[in-house]
Amino acid sequence: MSPSELKTVLSSGLLSFPITDFAANGDFNAAGYAKRLQWLAPYGATALFAAGGTGEFFSLEPKEYSDIIKTAVNTCDGLVPILAGAGGPTRVAIQYAQEAERLGAKGILLLPHYLTETNQEGVAEHVDQVCKSVKIGVVVYNRNVCRLQPHHLEKLAANNANLIGYKDGFGDIELMVSVRHRMGDRFSYLGGLPTAEVYAAAYKAMGVPVYSSAVFNFIPQAAMDFYYAVAKDDVATQNRLLDTFFLPYLEIRNKSAGYAVSIIKAGATIVGHSAGPVRAPLTDLKPAEVEQLAALIAKAGVK
Numbered sequence: 001m002s003p004s005e006l007k008t009v010l011s012s013g014l015l016s017f018p019i020t021d022f023a024a025n026g027d028f029n030a031a032g033y034a035k036r037l038q039w040l041a042p043y044g045a046t047a048l049f050a051a052g053g054t055g056e057f058f059s060l061e062p063k064e065y066s067d068i069i070k071t072a073v074n075t076c077d078g079l080v081p082i083l084a085g086a087g088g089p090t091r092v093a094i095q096y097a098q099e100a101e102r103l104g105a106k107g108i109l110l111l112p113h114y115l116t117e118t119n120q121e122g123v124a125e126h127v128d129q130v131c132k133s134v135k136i137g138v139v140v141y142n143r144n145v146c147r148l149q150p151h152h153l154e155k156l157a158a159n160n161a162n163l164i165g166y167k168d169g170f171g172d173i174e175l176m177v178s179v180r181h182r183m184g185d186r187f188s189y190l191g192g193l194p195t196a197e198v199y200a201a202a203y204k205a206m207g208v209p210v211y212s213s214a215v216f217n218f219i220p221q222a223a224m225d226f227y228y229a230v231a232k233d234d235v236a237t238q239n240r241l242l243d244t245f246f247l248p249y250l251e252i253r254n255k256s257a258g259y260a261v262s263i264i265k266a267g268a269t270i271v272g273h274s275a276g277p278v279r280a281p282l283t284d285l286k287p288a289e290v291e292q293l294a295a296l297i298a299k300a301g302v303k
Contacts, residue, residue, distance in 0.1 A: 003137035013046025016216035017054035087111030131160035143169025150182035218267035222302035
């Protein structure tokens with residue numbers, strides 16, 4: 001798949017980031033992960049991102065990363081395109097990106113580099129080097145220490161034809177509108193805030209109709225229903241799902257830092273598709289919180 005073809009794929013539809021299956025001892029569970037992807041693929045997501053933030057990229061070691069991307073690519077071949085997360089120090093991010101390309105991923109989601117404080121010119125150079133290291137399409141994730149401005153993105157796009165997407169993780173309306181107007185149709189645009197459904201209608205109004213759904217991991221049909229409601233401007237359905245599920249869900253998610261991932265794994269366990277525990281430094285939901293989430297899923301009737 002060429003970068004331009006990937007851009008077209010990512011310009012419509014719902015995206016998702018599968019959680020990564022771990023055994024009780026914390027090791028990657030390839031069989032469980034393949035089974036998960038086989039379950040999720042038919043629901044209609046436009047693309048799946050393996051080893052992304054929800055997939056705990058930050059806690060993976062290189063051999064596991066290769067196994068995860070290989071499993072995802074092989075399992076979803078002919079069903080749904082797989083993009084791979086890549087991040088960390090520049091040379092490490094390049095190694096991950098090149099490995100994902102070798103294994104057949106259709107594109108890269110470039111996650112922020114780790115920890116080091118720098119100016120955005122340095123961040124832009126980091127993005128430039130990763131883009132130049134591969135031929136497949138790259139989506140840059142503006143989040144945390146990566147806060148590229150429109151002029152940075154314009155220069156990067158001019159120098160890298162395979163930089164085809166921009167994912168926003170800040171929720172800064174001024175920045176998002178500025179990027180969208182400066183870059184026009186040069187990029188595909190992805191809403192990437194945690195529990196993106198809450199912001200989906202507002203992002204659509206800004207010209208960003210595509211977003212990634214984390215809850216697709218455990219209530220895939222409801223995630224698709226909400227996406228279609230936004231696409232069709234079905235405000236009644238949006239409000240019903242926001243009131244009965246998403247807003248109460250946020251109350252649980254916001255109880256602790258890191259729960260944006262932990263609550264997804266808890267949800268998967270509740271619906272019978274356990275992916276095992278999260279890895280440190282994340283922590284699993286407390287038993288009472290799991291019970292609260294189970295009661296919410298049951299009461300809302302979401303699947």
